Each structure stands twice: as C-alpha cells, then as structure tokens.
Amino acid sequence: MSRNYAGLSRERIIVEALHIIAGRGLGGLSMRRLGDALDVEAMAIYHHFPKGKEQLFNAIAAYVTTARVVSGLREGEGPPEEVAAEELATEGVAGSPEAEDAAEGSLAETVGTAEVDDRPWDQRLTGWAEAYRARLLAYSGALSLLMHRAPHTLGEEDTRALLHTAFTEAGLAEADVSPACDALNAYCLGAVAHQVRHEGREDAPEEAEALARFRFGLRALLRGLSA
Numbered sequence: 500m501s502r503n504y505a506g507l508s509r510e511r512i513i514v515e516a517l518h519i520i521a522g523r524g525l526g527g528l529s530m531r532r533l534g535d536a537l538d539v540e541a542m543a544i545y546h547h548f549p550k551g552k553e554q555l556f557n558a559i560a561a562y563v564t565t566a567r568v569v570s571g572l573r574e575g576e577g578p579p580e581e582v583a584a585e586e587l588a589t590e591g592v593a594g595s596p597e598a599e600d601a602a603e604g605s606l607a608e609t610v611g612t613a614e615v616d617d618r619p620w621d622q623r624l625t626g627w628a629e630a631y632r633a634r635l636l637a638y639s640g641a642l643s644l645l646m647h648r649a650p651h652t653l654g655e656e657d658t659r660a661l662l663h664t665a666f667t668e669a670g671l672a673e674a675d676v677s678p679a680c681d682a683l684n685a686y687c688l689g690a691v692a693h694q695v696r697h698e699g700r701e702d703a704p705e706e707a708e709a710l711a712r713f714r715f716g717l718r719a720l721l722r723g724l725s726a
Contacts, residue, residue: 507539509547513562516555520640528552560648563638564631564655620668621721627661628687628717629710635691642692669725679724686720 515536519528530552534541548554616623635642649655662680671679690713697703704712 507537507543507547509558510562512537512544512547512555513559516559517562517638517641520559521638524640525643556644557648559641560644563634563641563645564658620665621725624662624665624683624721625714625717627658628683629713631687632691632710632713635687636694639691639695642688642695645688646692666724669721671724675724682720682724686716690716 512533516528516533519532519536523532530541530544534544537544544555545551548558618626635645659680662683663676666676666679667673694709694713
C-alpha cells in the first residue's frame with residue numbers, strides 16, 4: 500500500500516479521529532486504525548502526537564471546544580493557524596514565536612467579531628450557547644472526553660472573555676461571574692448529553708423540539724442568573 504504523508508497535519512488527524520469515533524465509538528479509535536484511515540503509518544501520527552493517544556485525546560477535546568464557536572464561525576472557517584496555536588498552548592509552549600503569531604491572528608479574529616456584536620448580553624449568550632450545542636452534537640462521540648478533560652487553550656480563553664463580558668453587562672457581581680460561566684457551560688454539556696442519551700428511543704424529540712427545549716432551559720438559566 501502506498502503511504503502518502505503529504506498534507507498530513509494535526510488538524511487532519513483530529514478530524515479523521517472524530518470520524519472514527521462517530522462510527523465506532525471512543526473505544527474503536529486506535530493509532531493503527533487512524534493510520535489506515537489516513538493512509539499513513541501509525542508512526543507518522545506519533546510525529547504529530549509524540550505522547551500518544553492521551554495527547555491526541557486532549558487535542559480532540561481542544562478542537563471540539565475551539566474558538567470558532569466563540570466567533571460564530573462554521574466548521575472550516577477562521578484562520579487555519581487557530582488549531583495549531585491552541586495545541587501549542589495546550590502543550591505548554593505558548594510562549595514560542597509560532598504560538599504567539601498564531602494566537603495573535605486567532606484572537607484578532609475573535610475580538611474583531613466581538614467588537615461589532617452590539618446585541619444585548621442575553622442574545623449574545625444565547626447565540627454562543629446554541630452554536631456550542633450544535634458543535635457538541637456534531638461531535639457527540641467525543642462527549643466523554645469533554646467530561647474528563649478541560650484543555651487550557653486559546654479558545655477557552657476567548658470563550659471566558661466573551662461570557663465574562665456578557666454576564667458583567669447583565670449586572671452580576673464580579674465574584675458571581677465565574678460561577679455563572681461554569682453554570683452555562685455545564686448546562687450546555689448536560690443538555691447535549693441528555694439528548695444524545697435518548698437518541699433512538701420512540702419518545703425522543705425531533706431536533707426542532709429538542710432545540711426548543713434547550714432554549715427554554717437556557718432562558719430559565721439566564722433569567723435566574725441575572726435576577
């Protein structure tokens with residue numbers, strides 16, 4: 500079998516890993532199977548993830564919670580350096596020139612989007628929460644990773660900044676902002692996990708109804724936090 504390593508990148512590896520997880524579950528992901536799917540030797544993957552599967556799992560978690568959600572972009576949009584910068588930050592070398600250059604582009608994209616978003620705070624949070632929900636559903640096979648991993652990435656920092664600003668505008672005291680951010684994140688993760696767990700059942704709601712229920716709970720949460 501011809502093995503073509505050209506174009507093999509960390510992001511391509513992560514995306515293919517997510518495809519395998521979606522079809523076979525987290526337990527079905529192995530470096531050999533991933534290499535076969537990418538038409539490369541497994542050792543080529545270790546070149547990008549020298550610490551093995553745990554490092555890959557952390558990168559997957561970072562990818563699913565990437566800053567593209569924060570800026571309202573769809574999959575594939577945004578600066579191509581974004582994922583590389585986030586992974587460098589995750590690995591503790593964010594101070595390198597490559598990470599700083601990529602971070603500057605990523606943050607500029609996100610901040611620029613936030614500056615022109617003059618919607619009320621609750622509408623901004625609703626837009627973020629719905630986009631985050633959609634991404635979690637798209638990569639629902641990786642939910643168990645997100646339950647056990649919280650990688651420190653540029654995307655996480657951008658998200659925190661967006662949520663902090665919105666909750667501050669809502670009138671929350673500074674000491675209450677961080678718990679409010681945690682509550683919103685927990686609601687999104689929990690709501691998606693609840694929906695995925697009931698998929699396939701006869702009484703499982705259609706997507707339109709599931710989204711309506713998500714919005715109902717979200718409104719109740721935001722009202723309670725801002726009361």
